[in-house]
Amino acid sequence: MLSRRIAPLLLIVASASAMAQYAPPVMRWNQPRKPFRIVDNVYYVGTNELASYLITTPEGHILVDSGFRATVPQIRANLRTLGFKMEDVKILLSTHAHYDHAGGLAELKRLTHATLYASKADAEALARGGRADFAFNDRFAFEPVTADRIAGDGDKITLGGVTLVAHLTPGHTKGATTWALGDTVIVASTTAPGYRLVHNPKYPGIVTDFETTFQKLRALPVKVYLGGHASAFNLDEKAAGRASFVDPQGYRDYLDRSERAIREAVARQQSGK
Ligand SMILES: [Zn+2]
Numbered sequence: 001m002l003s004r005r006i007a008p009l010l011l012i013v014a015s016a017s018a019m020a021q022y023a024p025p026v027m028r029w030n031q032p033r034k035p036f037r038i039v040d041n042v043y044y045v046g047t048n049e050l051a052s053y054l055i056t057t058p059e060g061h062i063l064v065d066s067g068f069r070a071t072v073p074q075i076r077a078n079l080r081t082l083g084f085k086m087e088d089v090k091i092l093l094s095t096h097a098h099y100d101h102a103g104g105l106a107e108l109k110r111l112t113h114a115t116l117y118a119s120k121a122d123a124e125a126l127a128r129g130g131r132a133d134f135a136f137n138d139r140f141a142f143e144p145v146t147a148d149r150i151a152g153d154g155d156k157i158t159l160g161g162v163t164l165v166a167h168l169t170p171g172h173t174k175g176a177t178t179w180a181l182g183d184t185v186i187v188a189s190t191t192a193p194g195y196r197l198v199h200n201p202k203y204p205g206i207v208t209d210f211e212t213t214f215q216k217l218r219a220l221p222v223k224v225y226l227g228g229h230a231s232a233f234n235l236d237e238k239a240a241g242r243a244s245f246v247d248p249q250g251y252r253d254y255l256d257r258s259e260r261a262i263r264e265a266v267a268r269q270q271s272g273k
């Protein structure tokens with residue numbers, strides 16, 4: 001009896017450790033989170049850490065960011081929980097072409113037949129499935145996906161009377177795009193995780209791009225700021241009602257922190273440390 005109970009357990013342990021070797025360590029970012037309405041027609045439909053946003057309109061919906069490929073079933077379930085349908089998603093947007101935010105876009109396109117918009121530089125990265133990335137090379141490849149339309153800086157995308165404005169905010173990727181819905185903004189990541197910032201032959205303009213990006217982000221009239229990573233904008237506290245999503249000061253603090261981190265990294269690399 002005992003051995004019959006232990007055997008399946010051992011099997012589970014063995015397959016879990018085999019999986020752990022292949023699964024990226026960041027799968028801890030793929031835990032479910034209860035979907036909820038953030039403000040007006042903007043809903044959180046992502047994971048514990050990787051944000052996906054649903055913006056609803058009377059003529060269909062806009063979905064921003066996919067998380068990993070493995071996140072898509074959660075997004076689908078989250079839409080259902082909120083009473084929305086996947087097939088009503090008409091537009092797909094991306095904040096930046098990394099596998100933890102864009103890895104599921106190809107699958108989302110199959111499920112929704114929606115029109116995918118991306119900036120020119122990120123459309124190229126999406127088409128390569130994240131391969132030949134200037135920072136990560138092929139390390140974080142994902143299923144390639146073709147953008148249907150290119151969004152330029154300041155371009156407006158309108159559906160059902162709802163308009164989003166694309167603000168190109170490169171640095172984290174060459175085509176990172178911040179999406180603004182009035183004074184609610186979904187900010188593309190502004191970090192440089194392990195990036196070579198000084199004399200980077202694969203991205204010579206990276207520091208200038210970051211500087212321009214921070215100037216641009218500071219100029220936006222922001223009340224509610226959202227981002228790609230829940231931990232970057234205090235989502236746990238805000239979702240629990242212990243902090244407000246209306247948080248212009250939090251936005252300024254976020255930009256200050258991010259800009260300081262980039263400047264410190266540049267200084268470190270310039271001094272050869
Ligand atoms: Zn990223």
